[in-house]
Amino acid sequence: MASPEVHHLFHHPIADHSFSADKQTLAVARDTSVELYARTGNGFKLKDELKGHDKTVTSVDIALKSGRIVTCSQDRNALVWEPSPTGYKPTLVLLRINRAATSVRWSPSETKFAVGSGARAIAICYFEEENDWWVSKHIKKPIRSTITTVAWHPNSVLLAAGSTDAHARVFSSFIKGVDERPEPGVWGERLPFNTVCGEYLNNSAGWVHAVSFSPSGDALAFAAHDSSITVVYPNGADEPPRAVISVSTQLLPFMSLIWNGESEIIAAGHDCEAYRFKGNERGWQLTGSLESKGRAGPGDAREETAFNMFKQMDLKGKTKDDTQLKTVHQNTISTIRVYEGSGGAVRKFSTSGVDGRVVIWNA
Amino acid sequence: MSIIQQVSNASLGDNWRTINIDLLDPDSSSNFDTSALHPALDPVSEQDVRALGQHVRQQLRGGDAEGALRTALENAPYGGDAAAKEVHLQTVTEVLQSIKASEMTPMLQRIFGAPGGGELLDVLMKYLYKGMASSSSPSSSSTPAKRAGSNLTPQSTGFSQMGGRPGAQNESSGAAMSVLLSWHEKVVDVAGLGCITRCMTDFRKV
Numbered sequence: 411m412a413s414p415e416v417h418h419l420f421h422h423p424i425a426d427h428s429f430s431a432d433k434q435t436l437a438v439a440r441d442t443s444v445e446l447y448a449r450t451g452n453g454f455k456l457k458d459e460l461k462g463h464d465k466t467v468t469s470v471d472i473a474l475k476s477g478r479i480v481t482c483s484q485d486r487n488a489l490v491w492e493p494s495p496t497g498y499k500p501t502l503v504l505l506r507i508n509r510a511a512t513s514v515r516w517s518p519s520e521t522k523f524a525v526g527s528g529a530r531a532i533a534i535c536y537f538e539e540e541n542d543w544w545v546s547k548h549i550k551k552p553i554r555s556t557i558t559t560v561a562w563h564p565n566s567v568l569l570a571a572g573s574t575d576a577h578a579r580v581f582s583s584f585i586k587g588v589d590e591r592p593e594p595g596v597w598g599e600r601l602p603f604n605t606v607c608g609e610y611l612n613n614s615a616g617w618v619h620a621v622s623f624s625p626s627g628d629a630l631a632f633a634a635h636d637s638s639i640t641v642v643y644p645n646g647a648d649e650p651p652r653a654v655i656s657v658s659t660q661l662l663p664f665m666s667l668i669w670n671g672e673s674e675i676i677a678a679g680h681d682c683e684a685y686r687f688k689g690n691e692r693g694w695q696l697t698g699s700l701e702s703k704g705r706a707g708p709g710d711a712r713e714e715t716a717f718n719m720f721k722q723m724d725l726k727g728k729t730k731d732d733t734q735l736k737t738v739h740q741n742t743i744s745t746i747r748v749y750e751g752s753g754g755a756v757r758k759f760s761t762s763g764v765d766g767r768v769v770i771w772n773a
Numbered sequence: 774m775s776i777i778q779q780v781s782n783a784s785l786g787d788n789w790r791t792i793n794i795d796l797l798d799p800d801s802s803s804n805f806d807t808s809a810l811h812p813a814l815d816p817v818s819e820q821d822v823r824a825l826g827q828h829v830r831q832q833l834r835g836g837d838a839e840g841a842l843r844t845a846l847e848n849a850p851y852g853g854d855a856a857a858k859e860v861h862l863q864t865v866t867e868v869l870q871s872i873k874a875s876e877m878t879p880m881l882q883r884i885f886g887a888p889g890g891g892e893l894l895d896v897l898m899k900y901l902y903k904g905m906a907s908s909s910s911p912s913s914s915s916t917p918a919k920r921a922g923s924n925l926t927p928q929s930t931g932f933s934q935m936g937g938r939p940g941a942q943n944e945s946s947g948a949a950m951s952v953l954l955s956w957h958e959k960v961v962d963v964a965g966l967g968c969i970t971r972c973m974t975d976f977r978k979v
Binding site for chain 1: 805809810811812892895964965966968970971974975976977
């Protein structure tokens with residue numbers, strides 16, 4: 411297995427990252443701005459800075475077809491950055507929320523995006539041609555606490571959201587005139603706006619950190635703060651799900667997860683490395699880490715010589731420098747995204763974390 | 774409006790600064806109903822828990838410590854009241870104290886390896902934390918003479934600073950604590966840190 415491609419951008423937490431469709435541009439949420447990096451050979455070079463928010467930017471997403479960037483922040487605003495020959499032009503979106511915006515994602519159709527917030531609401535935003543601005547409709551019921559994460563179904567109508575009330579929910583965000591009427595499926599037949607298609611809770615009830623639909627959209631996975639992932643296979647409207655499988659792990663909680671095909675999930679979080687889960691409707695299990703263990707950490711090579719040993723003893727009173735983790739990421743991984751793949755199978759994925767690194771892995 | 778009216782009428786003579794205003798705000802987090810965060814729990818009476826405790830002690834006397842531990846953990850009275858839960862904590866603590874240190878890790882590994890065993894160790898961890906929380910409380914009530922003798926009026930801060938050095942006069946609670954701590958270490962070795970995070974998130978309290 412080829413070794414991962416590590417880009418240490420800066421010494422500051424990365425709240426979220428997103429690659430453009432051609433992988434030449436990388437957007438990174440850093441503090442109150444979004445930095446755009448351009449690929450130059452093997453590395454990334456700072457190209458542009460999107461300054462428009464005045465509080466911490468919590469999430470960023472690049473639309474793959476149009477190249478538009480949407481960002482949201484604790485200042486309760488979302489901005490859509492339109493690419494133009496003279497740089498990116500921001501447009502403010504009327505979210506009408508009174509708490510921080512926590513998470514934003516473009517729908518696959520790119521005509522809408524969803525913003526999760528601390529106001530116990532999800533704003534579904536779409537562009538209104540006649541007024542020439544972005545407007546939002548709220549999904550409120552039955553959310554009882556902050557929305558931490560949102561994820562879209564491939565049909566661009568269904569939306570999954572995870573919340574600090576420990577529930578993962580699936581909503582319809584159907585908007586007349588914007589969306590095509592969706593085909594009836596396992597999540598339900600008639601799907602007017604704010605239909606709750608599913609509400610899931612696992613036994614140990616941790617805050618939900620991440621949600622994701624499988625590539626077909628017929629299964630939902632979520633990771634919660636009880637160090638578990640839960641996979642739900644629904645069974646049509648008003649029916650109990652066919653299967654709800656919860657995998658409790660011995661690890662620290664996962665912050666983010668992606669599907670690789672229908673039978674594999676890759677999740678990463680507070681353990682600073684990515685783990686693989688495999689399974690199907692009959693059961694899921696943790697199969698192991700994606701990092702090869704026993705690999706020499708970045709600091710190991712220097713300690714070989716006697717000179718270095720005595721230097722370490724003199725400086726730190728010990729011979730081993732144990733301030734570095736054995737993992738590539740040196741702190742919590744906050745986001746994991748598909749980098750390259752086809753038909754639901756992932757060839758490469760990218761992670762970013764609190765340590766200011768963006769790493770591209772082979773799945 | 775009516776709430777404001779009521780409150781101001783009722784509190785005119787009172788010390789209105791002590792009113793917990795969070796309780797009056799329906800959106801406040803202190804009014805968050807946590808009953809939706811766990812599955813429905815069957816009510817368990819204190820008698821049932823006592824009967825279960827007897828059964829567990831019989832298993833223990835019969836030499837089947839592992840079976841006793843399993844029975845106690847599988848039947849944690851989530852739906853019981855505080856007294857019932859206290860009784861079951863006593864039962865679990867007794868089982869834990871009767872198991873030798875050398876037997877702990879192999880026994881935990883056997884339980885963890887069995888189907889549903891991870892869940893049992895999560896329950897065990899909950900009892901360890903509950904045991905640690907409650908084994909310090911008798912020490913504060915066991916020193917009334919010391920309290921009465923001092924001129925300071927002790928305020929109930931929730932911390933028992935008057936309890937004295939653990940192990941000095943509370944040798945029994947100190948010993949109980951060391952048993953719980955060594956179990957804690959071994960449960961983390963077997964079930965990992967995930968076990969602790971689940972203790973914190975789970976709303977099915979023991």
